[in-house]
Amino acid sequence: MSEAMVADRASEAAHGATQHVDVAVVGAGFAGLYLVHRLRKAGFSVVAMDEADDVGGTWYWNRYPGARCDIQTIDYSYTFDPELERAWTWSEKYATQPEILRYLGFVADRYDLRRDIRFGTKVTSATWDDATERWLLATSNGADVSCRHYIMATGCLSAPKPPEIEGVKDFKGGIYFTSRWPHQGVDLRGKRVAVIGTGSSGIQSIPLFAEQASHLTVFQRTPNFALPAHNGPPPSDRAALLAQDRAAFREQGRWSMTGVPLPPATEFSFQLSDAERRERFEKLWATGDLVGMLTQLWADQGNDVEANALLAELFREKIRSIVKDPETAEALSPTDHPFGSKRPCLDTNYYATFNRPNVTLVNLRKEPITAITASGITTDKRSVDVDVIVFATGFDAMTGAVKAIHPITGRGGKSLSDVWADGPHTYLGLTVSGFPNLFLITGPGSPSVLSNMSVSIEQHVDFVVDRLTALREAGFTTMEATATAQAGWARHMADCAPLTLHRLANTWYTGANVPGKPQGVMPYNGGVGPYRSICNEIVSQGMLGFRLTGPSVGAQCNDGEIVRLQPDVRLVLGMLAQMNLPPIESMGAQGARDFVTEFNKSRPAGRPVGEVKDGTLPVADGQLPYRLYRPATPGPHAIVVYFHGGGWVLGDELSDDPFCRDLCRRTGMILVSVGYRHAPEHRFPTAAEDGFAATRWIADHAIELGGKPGPVMVAGWSAGANIAAVTCQLARDRGGPEIAGQLLVCPVTDCRFDRPSYADNASGYFLTRSLMFWFWDIYCSPADRTDPRASPLRGQLAGLPPAYVVTCEFDPLRDEGIAYAEAMQAAGVPVEQLKARGHFHSSFVMVDVVITSADGRGQMANALRRFAGLPQSPGQDNQQSDRTNFNAAAS
Ligand code: NAP
Secondary structure, eight states: OOHHHHHHHHHHHHHTTTTEEEEEEEEESSHHHHHHHHHTTTHHHHOEEEEESSOOHHHHHHOOOOOOSOOTTTSSSSOHHHHHHHHOOSSSOOHHHHHHHHHHHHHHHHTTTTEEEETOEEEEEEEEETTTEEEEEEEEESSOOEEEEEEEOSSSSSSSSOOTTTTGGGGSEEEEEEGOOTOOOOOOTOOOOOOOOOOOHHHHHHHHHHHHOOOEEEEEEOOOOEEEEESOOOHHHHHHHHHHOHHHHHHHHSSSSSSSSSOOOOOOOSSSSSHHHHHHHHHHHTTHHHHHHHHHOOOTTTTTTTHHHHHHHHHHHHHHHHHHHHHHHHHHHHSSSOOOOOOSSSSHHHHHHHTTEEEEEEEEETSOOOEEEEEEESSOOOEOOOOOEEEOBBBBOOHHHHHTOOOOOOOOBBBBHHHHSOOOOOOOTTTTTTTTTTTETTBBBBBBGSHHHHHHHHHHHHHHHHHHHHHHHOOOOOOEEEEHHHHHHHHHHHHGGGGGGGGGSSSSTTTTTSOOOOOSSSSSSSSSHHHHHHHHHHHHHTTTTEEETTTTTEEEEEOOOOOOHHHHHHHHHHHHHTOOOOGGSSSSHHHHHHHHHHHHHSSSOOOOOOOOEHHHHHTTTTTEEEEEEEEEOOOOOEEEEEOOOTTTOOOOOOTTHHHHHHHHHHHEEEEEEEEOOOOSSOOOOHHHHHHHHHHHHHHHHHTTTTOOOSEEEEEEHHHHHHHHHHHHHHHHTTTTOOOEEEEEESSSOOOOOOHHHHEEEESSSOOOOOHHHHHHHHHOGGGGSSTTOGGGSSSOOOOOOOEEEEEEOTTHHHHHHHHHHHHHHHHOOEEEEEEEEETTTOOOOOTTGGGHHHHHHHHHHHHHHTTTOOOTTTSSSSHHHHHHHHHHOOO
């Protein structure tokens, strides 16, 4: 932009005439600065506004003693310009607030950004004008603004939460908020100081307050997990990695789950001994790496309550070893939330501070604050007189940062506050249906605060500026998320919930810290890399989910949902696609078997059960191997006879090992996985007859096997479910054994290939139509296929045992599974169905890989328990029950 234009703009602003720009930005922090830089470079006229007197955003306001970042500064930096990276060197591993502020000032100077920023200016309202297709902004200082696009770069933690305690106004001493700390500092020497709040801000500042105050009283409602930062110079190993290949280091961060290039742990908690787990923990404790502690101990620490409880206990041990007074140590030990579900803190001497004679901890769980008085703070057990109260009570996070700033009125006079009355609704956390040309940088529904913010900010800014550029080139003037896309994103966000334990804590992530705020996990927990790939896919699919309009080009709307798969299924399928495997059917039977054996070696080991025992059982013309899984609980147990998947050609009694272990643990029953014989060596009806014979033998030998005598259950997956279904028909017709119930997971039930699921899911979901053709060809001649022992859907269905039938949306076998369930039901068989949305054929057997299928396996386990006449197992049926499991694991 020319100097003359800048001068014009400044004078417009000064004289109160409306300032016309292409893009207006609120905020001059990390996001706002990069926006101004990129928009300008892309040729847009831009103005940014910030209430503060200078750049910095959150780092301008949060100046309390001890304020630092909690992502290593080597990662918490801009990466868009290698020259900038070379020009700035951080002095510490976790930089202080003054150094970060200096950095942002340096960036503003380097790119001459301040000339397009109006400081000391608040936007007081924003209104969309349909006629002009522009946003009209009223400001607190100087000219109003008219802009085509309006971008909120307001940060996630910028609206401080009010104290919510009676009597604050009566207090005669000094009141300070960590989030609005006076620029000139506060002299606490010799003062009696109270701090309310023990989140990151409290935990960082408390040790420094304690050094100055004559006495410090810390009022703690919820103890938090804190890890020593061990601050110092940036670690040389990571600095060396960056120096070695800066571009690769940054790219790895962009595609990682957290925005920090650290490889996640691959071993599971149950694969490590106590000593090994402790060693890993001690190493990270000594390193002081928060992201490492959150992701690198064991693979299930972030999604499994029991695995997480092991880690939480190691933290509590540390607290007990540092804090001398046992009662104080106990009060400081978090037990009400899993580690990582609430933002853990990085500290310097936090726990040791409570050994000081001038520090007292007041546990508000035991003695709540009743009031703030003229002289101090009263709980229901004591009154504490103080000279200063510091509120480290946090923020109305994510939505407050957008809503609290000013009224935003979109299309048809709709207010954003009304639209978000029951919680934030967004597409990608970036746009809101009904609010054209409005963008939220790192808004609710994007990885934002669950990631390295600098990486997420750059990704959002790049996405927005690239889209605005493309829009301009194509002649479009508006861009708006559709209602369908937004609803789909909400569903995808809900699908992501089981991937982490954030839903189990009352935190600012969920809105639970603000009384009356609608609750739900607000940031996207599906990972930074996956999120980036989704954004890229939206573009490659012609701006899926957006309506674009322009005066000379009309309207374009490619409506739809961007992610219909479960999030982890999407990742698994993406990885399989990247492997570029030849079709399994091209490998030949033995080649395919070798492939499966090799492939299974890389999956997570199954979880421990009481006992695993191999044996053989007789059938008419030979012996079949079996593997028995016994629960750790005292027997005798009910027995489930299990048949593995593999299209009657592949697999063996070990090939569904993790699934068998999981069902054994969840049901508390014995699973006997049968090694039935395969085609082409043994074609139809060997597998079916083996299944029946094995079930009869197992039922007859239940007591020998340590099981309960009486009816058994049968279960199977895919072709194994076909055998289970056939076994039930044969058992009914051949005088036993008695079968109490059948669990059929993605069963093959018919030899017809013209149902819609065969066309819908013909390829791309691992089990393909052509692979199924191949299986059928190897197993069974066309003449035999209508035999009910091959196609149980064609058999008599009345009088079969109760069934639980699981089908997956993205599976060629979906419709025949549903057809079998419906046909059995029509024949009077009690049937329950689980139609698994977003899942593929292998979802349920990929234990500890497809995390989102765990809930379904819990439901299967409860169905088996119902068949066996056992009470429902608590904590199996839905995610709510994770809370129950968490409480059990924590106690
Ligand atoms: P916070 O994590 O929300 O902590 C607020 C604290 O105040 C909590 O202990 C809360 O207790 C307590 N509290 C709130 N209202 C209260 C009341 N009425 N009575 C008693 N106690 C009350 O806020 P924060 O410490 O400012 O941190 C917010 C986020 O900012 C962090 O999670 C982090 O992401 C970011 N941050 C980062 C750093 C850093 O290291 N880079 C530093 C500061 C902040 P409950 O838990 O019971 O609600």
